Amino acid sequence: MRGHLGARLAPVTHRGAAIVVALSATVTVSYGVLLYAFPVLFVPMRDELGLSSSQLSLAASIGIGTAALAGIGVGWLLDRRDPRVVMTAGSALATLAVLLWSRVQTAAALYAVFVLLGAAMAAVTYGAAFTVVAKWFTTRLTAALTAVTVAGAFASLIFSPLTELLSSRLGWRDALVVLAVVLAIATIPPHLLVLRPHPRHATAHVKSVPAREALRTGLFWMLAAAFALGTFVWSAITVHLVVIVVEQGHPASFAAFAAGLTGISQLPGRLVFGPVAGRLGQRGTLPVAFGSCAAALLLLVADQSRATILAFAVLFGIGGGMMTMLSATAPAVLFGPASYGAVSGVLGACVNGGRALGPLGLAAGVALAGGYLEVAALLAVALAGAALTAPLVTGRRARAARPPARPEP
DSSP states (O other): OHHHHHHHHHHHHHHHHHHHHHHHHHHHHHHHHHTSHHHHHHHHHHHHHTOOHHHHHHHHHHHHHHHHHHHHHHHHHHHHSOHHHHHHHHHHHHHHHHHHHTTOOSHHHHHHHHHHHHHHHHHHSHHHHHHHHHHHOSSSHHHHHHHHHHHHTTHHHHHHHHHHHHHHHHOHHHHHHHHHHHHHHHHHHHHHHTOOOOOHHHHTTSOOOOHHHHTTSHHHHHHHHHHHHHHHHHHHHHHHHHHHHHHTTOOHHHHHHHHHHHHHTHHHHHHHHHHHHHHHHHHHHHHHHHHHHHHHHHHHHHOOSHHHHHHHHHHHHHHHHHHHHHHHHHHHHHHOSTTHHHHHHHHHHHHHHHHHHHHHHHHHHHHHHSSHHHHHHHHHHHHHHHHHHHHHHHHHHHHHHSOSOOOOO
């Protein structure tokens, strides 16, 4: 019996590992082309197309908004359909959209292309990848998700300079053509050849809460509100960080370094998430992640010296990295793997809504409050409140919503 079970589980383990490796690569390339190429190409696109910065920025907002809405449908499909079909179709659509992007001549055409890009992003980035991984790993889920997110964190480091090099040599239009080819070669074959539907026996022993029931619980909406707030704050601060630091009298080069340090500091946050969650659980890890970001903002408000700004960047980045891992693991831990796609799709829509509103919200807050530091203090208080209250509320409601106990991933 033991030998038969081992023989049955071995292919699952090997295939699951291959899927994690494949998705780590495809997510990195997808983010690099679909997200990080845009800011690098912003100025040459603006100059050639004759658009204002706000007109061009609207394209990015359209893409993020479309991805948020499309993610709900993609999650539902991944709960019910072969991931090879969903993610391969997403890669093909993404390649087509990037090629169309390289040919746009008007603002209307650009916005239409970014609707396609947003739909494609929903099928090839973290939300879709997390759903596939969650259905293959009912144990060691955190380790598998960490591998994917750590790889994805290098997307900007690889593709921002690559895009700049291609643009300077070929122009922004031909640079996009090259990136479309890279995207097609690096994502379509792995999605088509490596991905497989998860084996039913791998999750048969884990009971899941149906998506409709999960989405009617106060637990889900408390988590959605907390993560939307966290992403709102993260997006608002990171987008405006260079301006904030420069306004404190520091040179632009130091401000850019601080912004880069904030981004790369997500890596240790994602790496320490597993040990912290293993010891404290999901509820205990939430105040650590949110509290880290709140403490970082309070540091920034209290002192704007170089040393303090660097300490802020590291602490804020670590908190942001942990929040990413929390939003990825919470649906599986609290509601089970069977409904992960639908539940995480709605959660992702809330998170992306916060991401889209963050920069605009901070700008509006500065206009009302009179300065960035005043708004940062208010955001720190909001995060601290979420860190203190969300675990208490979710703790009372999780027992009613959570599937029967299983090993903590």
